[in-house]
Amino acid sequence: MDFLVILSTMISALFINNFVVSQFLGICPFLGVSKDTKSAFGMGVAVTFVMTLTCLITYPIYTYILVPLGLEFLEIIVFIFIIAAIVQMIEMALKKFSPTLYNAMGIYLPLITTNCAVLGVAELVIDHEQMAGLIGLANASQMNMGYAVLYGLFAGLGFTLAIVIMSGLREKVARLPINKHLKGFPIAMIAACFIAMAFFVFALI
Amino acid sequence: MKTNFKKIALDGVITSNPTLKLVLGTCPTLALTTAAMNGLGMGAAVTFVLICSNMLISLLRKVIPNQVRIPAFVLIIATFVTITRLALDYFLPDIYESLGIYLPLIVVNCIILARAESFASKNGVIASAADGLFMGIGFTLALTLMGAVRELLGSASIFGIQLWDASKFSIGFFGSAAGAFFTYGVFIALFSLCSSLFKNRKKAKSYKLLKNAELCLETASTDDNKKDGE
Known part of the structure; x- marks a missing residue:
């Protein structure tokens, strides 16, 4: 594993x-569990843990069991x-x-099974070209399990980062007088819009 | 048991629209509304899976034990998503490409599991199929509409047809990730505004009727007439 690649993965x-903000995975918990910072952080840590473990298990199962047997089409169910x-x-x-x-x-924890970030990362790491x-x-042939697990870990941390920032914003927004039609999801979406704009700057550097 | 199809249709498309009212299935909504065609493709795929899974779950609702119903539902949904994926890959490779990673993620789309849990596991096959169809239509409509707005403002085209020169007037913001959140937020707010306006009008109408009835009552002076009026 190359140090530079590890850094760029991170x-x-x-x-x-x-x-969350540029690949739109895991939006449901991002909006649902971001009302206060404490629970947002708890959710983030739990998701990070499950994502890392998922990559650790699904990547070898796909590469060493499903592909040799020609059963790639079963990946979603597995x-x-x-x-x-x-x-x-x-x-x-x-x-x-x-x-x-x-x-x-x-x-x-029960919410995480249906979190698309987890299934998303499992699907993403087996697509070598995109990875x-x-x-x-x-x-693309240099892709291996180490990078897959590393990507799972840091994607989870990225999720934690986004959800914690979001919860901070929402705690502030909750105290503002807001039109009743904009309350709840719409204003949360617009707050997320500003977070996405901030993250967009990283893509320009 | 008689099925109220009109109510199912209204519920699915308007009163409990999965995208704009219930705010379910947000990930594909945000990711695949960069163009109207993507929204339509995703909507069609979800509708197909929703109808099939609703029907099968409704057929098996008396066989599946209550304790293992969620894993059983997920297995059924995952099977239909796999079928959809293979079929799309074979027949419509362009759409398969553009849906990308969000196609397998239909498995964890909350709309499908929510309908399985709250409707298909309690109702008959035909009603469940209708519910799947209209929920799917509601989802597709919302996605296509959002996709059209973002495509029009972001790249001056609609369904891939260039309407005017994009370099003259286009707002790149609507094509970006931030624009997706913004458009979705504005759509939910507008939807809530429209439905509350509609409700107010309905209320005003029934209020008017009530006023008329009261007037009738006042003009009818005897007690017997009053009773009839009520």
Whole structure:
């Protein structure tokens, strides 16, 4: 693994191709769980954890089992089951070993199965050509599991970054007098619009 | 049991429009409205999956045990998404290309699971198919409309047909990620404004009727007439 590629993976996943504001993945929790910073941060950490684990498991299963058997078309069904199983196992493990962490993170875990950021990252890392473009690899064949897991981790952190910024904005916006038709989702969308504009600058650099 | 198709149709397309009223399935809405054609393609794919999954889930609703219903629903939806994906790849490769990663992500589109959970698992096959169809139409309409607005303002064309020279007048903002959030926000706000205006008009109408009835009552002086008027 090349140090420069690792660096560009980090910057790309965190800022330039941020999952939420430039690839539109994981918008539902981004709007649904961003009313206060504490729960937004909890959701972000939980999503990051699940995304990293998902990449760690789905990438080898796809490359070493589905592709040799010629069963690529089953990827959607296999991936969604792996994600559901991971989430279920994390929930059980947390309940048993760390009840405090479970109390903090537990309520977000069932929501993560249907979070498109998780299935999105699993689908994205197996598309070698697109990944090579995203993380700045010279050749699509250089893509390997290390980059896939790294991308999963930093895409999750990018999600956390966006949702925490959003929750801060929404906490402020909630105190303003707003027209009743703009309250709730519309004003949140317009706040997200400004975050997206800020992130857009990274693509220009 | 008689099915009220008019109510299902109105619910799906207007009163509980999945995109503009319930705000479900936001990811494809934001990502695929850069052009009207993309919105239409995504809408058609979602509608197909929605009808099929609703029908199958409604058929199997008495067989699937309650505890494992969510995984069973997800499996059914994932199967239909796989079918859609293979069919699109074969017959319409252009649309398959433009939908990209959002096509497999139909599996986790909240609209489909929400309809399976709240409608198809409680209603008959025909009603569920109708619900899938009209919810799909509501989703498609909203996406196509948003796509048309963004395409028109962002690149001066509609459904790929250039209307005027884009270098003379076009707002690049509407083609960008920030423009997607902005357009969606404005659309939801306008939708809520229109529906509240419509509701007020309806209320005013019934208020007028009530006033007329009261006038009738006042002119009818005897108690017997009053009773009839009520």
